[in-house]
Amino acid sequence: MAKLPLTEQQLIEAYGPHLNEAPPGGWDAGLEIDRVVNTHCCFCGQQCGIKLKVRDNAVVGFEPWYEFPFNEGKLCPKGVKRYLQGSHPDRLLHPMERDPAAPGGFRQVSWDHALDRVVGEIRRIQQTYGDDAFAMLSGVSLTNEKSYLVGKFARLGLHTANLDYNGRYCMVSAGAGSKKALGVDRSPNPWSDIPLADVVWIAGSNVAETFPITTSYIWRARDRGAKLIVQDPRVVPLARTADLFLGVRPGTDSALFGAVLHTLIRRDWLDHEFVDAHTLDFDDAVAAVADMTPRWAADITGVPAARIEQAAEWWGSSATGMLLHARGIEQHTKGVDNVLAAINLGLATGKFGKPGCGVSTITGQGNGQGGREHGHKCDQLPGNRDISNPEHRAHVASVWGCDESEIPGKGIPAQEIIEAIHAGKIKGLLSICFNPLVSSPDSNFTAAALDRLEFYSVIEFFLSETAQHADVVLPGSLHEEDEGTATSGEGRIIKINAAVEPPGEAHLDWQILLDIAERLGKGKYFPYKNTQEIFEELRLASAGGTADYLGATWDRIENEMGLFWPIPEIGHPGTPRLFEGGRFFHPDGKARFHGVPFKESAEVVDDEYPVWLTTGRVVSQYLSGTQTRRIAGLVAQYPEPLCEMHPQLAERIGVTDGDIVTVTSRRGDITLPARVVNTIRPDTVFIPYHWPGAKAANQLTNRAVDPISKMPEFKVAAVRIARSPGHVETTDRRDLELHEGPS
């Protein structure tokens, strides 16, 4: 079915998002607590340490965890308010079945009934249309244990090849690029390397809003005299203090990197020794940038040539330097190219494997790093193994105790799963921690696809916009209700501790998967009694892979406040910095240069759609907002999307700040208030994507994907903008109280 049982409005009334404003009992309740639990924030890849205060099986507050080395107590607003996602009125407490006649559109059912129905539908669909017609979508809000389990569950329990995850929209371009060039998908550096860099170059990352804690690392470097370069179409908050700002036009990062490499070569700001000893294919890279002069790049990128040369000079002539990139250069049809072009700059100047040196992605999602290592990507097995590689398959089969042939082959990535659903090839879907209706490009298309499913079931803690389409809703667990490990953007494995038990009839996620597997007759592969047993198996399954967790034990992880993989043997200290001594992860130990020619984005502006659109995040919201749109303080900070545009553009279409505009692309349109600021390029508009339905920025975005990573092009689309009737005050609520005067 998978159609909404009631109207969107009715579903929102029943299941939220409602806003949780105060801790259980209210602000006045006093602060007596039973205990304090050391754990982590779940709202980005930095995985800040935090202490949760618990009373009567409810999280009632937090305390900074000063001793945790990564953040030393620091938190962004999401971390501060994270504890309010618990004890939430919207929390799903019972299994439910779609029933348009029931109030709220769902009726409460027993676990037995719900699970039998799910399993019955899986069987029916797989028998009728083949095993792969039932797909699974997962997410990296899950711990390593759950990610690993989902990978195994889909392959051995569901026996489908079609499993993929929401990191497909986040880190895959970085991962693919790193693997090609460096042989491994992990940040080369612990964050403690940032303060040691003489140049810090932030490319396509709104660090202040999406990785706020990294700001303090950058300042540590600057306090030592480091130069800060920021490359972004917007003067993001960190850029304001930069020494050099490269205001690139969306979709032209590889031109800019190319021109920098061109300049490095021309001025001979190269580390020849390093290039000769530790890399291959430099000539390819040189050939590709032969004509990429700064002057040429200036025309394409819109960045003055002098600034490009300045960047090259600082990068090329400094002893140490770190280039950090994120979705801004990765969410493109040439995302992998952009990453390769960035890595070229590091390789050419020998900036790898040394203190304060590295080119690194900043992992976005909560367990974006760990979650992409252990097998819930469509082409991957645990330990970052390749599902098409016979040796890798044999190893994993031996750990799983199955025949290698029982493990399905390579499946299709997330965006293609949605296309296959739309095309009627995939008929059934089970999802966990994924809200594609908000996060996938071209949301009208996604909605149409969901309507075509014969059966859809979700494991969720809140009824997300996608979950509203479900036939069966299985209430799972929140981050603070289960224990396990996660791996932060630094490659640091950390321990997540349970603070409370799942409320009502909600179950732990892993137990739900086990129950389904049992009913599918595959219980023998899932004999776990607790989460730790899953981790023990994960260690063995990952052993010998690049993401090798063999030596990591829960005790050590907890006592040493995290361990950096690879940890290939028991007692191994872990590997905070990769590539020391210039040894890369390819079998020959050498890194690869890549020739990166400049390509235009899949869609470019024209007379009909003359403005570039780029999308992104705001600091107070996380991904599709399933959690953060339910927390009052965070919602108040930035309640709804605004269309950021330059005064020159605003003047052209005749709007001023707060006027309502309609932004239209070839796929859809959105009507929202304009925010007129001269901190964005005049040819570009920016809309954050955290909202659903009529407020979804992804109504506009393009489904075109990177040929290698299959990452959709969230960062570039062509749009036209027109004024619509209406005006709202976009002024911040705080600014309002200021002039109310004191009486």
Next chain:
Amino acid sequence: MSLDRRGVIWGLVGVAVTLALTFLGSDRLVWFDAALLGYLFGLIFAVFGVVYRYAVWIRRPPTAMLNRRGWDAFRQRKARNVAALPSLVATQLLTQGFIRRRSRTRWFAHQLVFWGCILAALVTFPLTLGLLHFESVGQQADRYQVFISRVGTLRFDAASTFGWLIFHALDIAAVLVLAGVFIFLRRRLRDPGAMAVERSGDFLALAGLFAVSVTGLFLTVSSKWLEGRFYSALNTIHALTVILGLMYLPFGKLFHIFQRPGNLGVVYYKRANDEGPPAVCRRCGLAFASAQQVADLKEVLPQVGFDYGMDGGGNYQDTCPRCRRVQLTLAQSARVGGFG
């Protein structure tokens, strides 16, 4: 510390008035109960202290300014302001909604203590001053009449509910106060935040209220259930706590009882100011307060030792609070690399 001369004079005036009241009220001491002499002493001390402190307080420049402006405002639209008075007294002074909006428990506790104290004061002070006494009427031993000075008023039966209430008024007050004190204490002990900003005086005030109430209740217990055993010892202890409590009144937390009515002046002041012109920020040009209050502050500030005048004319105090914060940031940023 030297005493403030005008404070002393006003204090003495207060004492004289109290004594005169006692003398006249008790019909030239005919009805004055000598057993209550200790209480009278405490009361006189309290009167002196409270009046002294009030006199000093009201003359501090900002207080004097507000006092003056409050009365000015009151007189300006007298009819309307007099009419508004009862409801203001009710909301600002009696029902105390401003506390309730902050915390219901705290409000509830405060109301208990507040009404308990009012009740106790209404009984104790007139009794002490001899303004109030009871006489038995006629032949019936349990029929009484209330006398205010020498004027006989109500008659009542001691066994009636009304009689019971009259004779147990102080017990009722003690129970109210105790309940409030317990809620306050519990709140404090459960809330580390409240503990942290606790001033020693806060606990002293609660301890005093507790002591007075408990010893008072013991008197009733003794006479009702212990056939008067320990009565005189208890009586002395109770008297002592009351006297000490009275003597503490001018110094501690409880002085707010006398300051709080100033809030009514503030309400009138603000209302009058809102009708006048606004102060406009010298930086952003937006209205941010009443011109009157900003002008008053500019007058008061030099009296308390500040000079916010700007070289080249104008006064810093004409900047709105938001622009003060903005301007500070811009100035600071200019001295670290010039971001901004």
Next chain:
Amino acid sequence: MRYGIDDSPVFVIDQSRCIGCEACVQACMECGTHRGQSLIHLERIDQATTTQTAPMVCMHCEDPTCAQVCPADAIKQTEDGIVQSALKPRCIGCSNCVLACPFGVPKYIADFDQMMKCDMCTDRTSEGYAPMCASVCPSEALWYGTIEKFNETRSGSLLRDFMFGRQEVRTKVYTVVDELGAGALDVFAPTRSHWLDDPFGLEQEALDG
């Protein structure tokens, strides 16, 4: 970490580093002395032209203007120089402090008819812990620690003298400047210009410049 009495940690505010994330605003609400009420200020300097934002906590003046203009004597300074929120029983809600504080700190909370202000998380600092805002601030625009630690890890010098017109004010909280030579921070000193005047090189720089 927990500081001892001898560490004498200080509060430092370096507005220029603020990234406007509002972690401080959210965390202030969690402070035990005024749960649910955020008392820190966060300004957007001029949203249309810059992403600059600025936090403002109470600077804890040595001679606090707010206390001096309070008609109810409701604002008290502790022995270690913390200027506390208005005493609840005393404050009569006149807003003199709100208007007179040179840093624009106290807030008049209409619902409670009271002034409330930052008290440097007395519940935390009195126990040796950093205030909420300075604990969480990701950019370290708000910072709490020993002067030695500051000098070891950060550039710039600590300053706590401010000029407002002719009035010089010394505070317990420090700010940061490059050079101390220029003396007290004059809030109406002219500001410097920066590349931000033309971030995209639209006017000053030709693309090939």
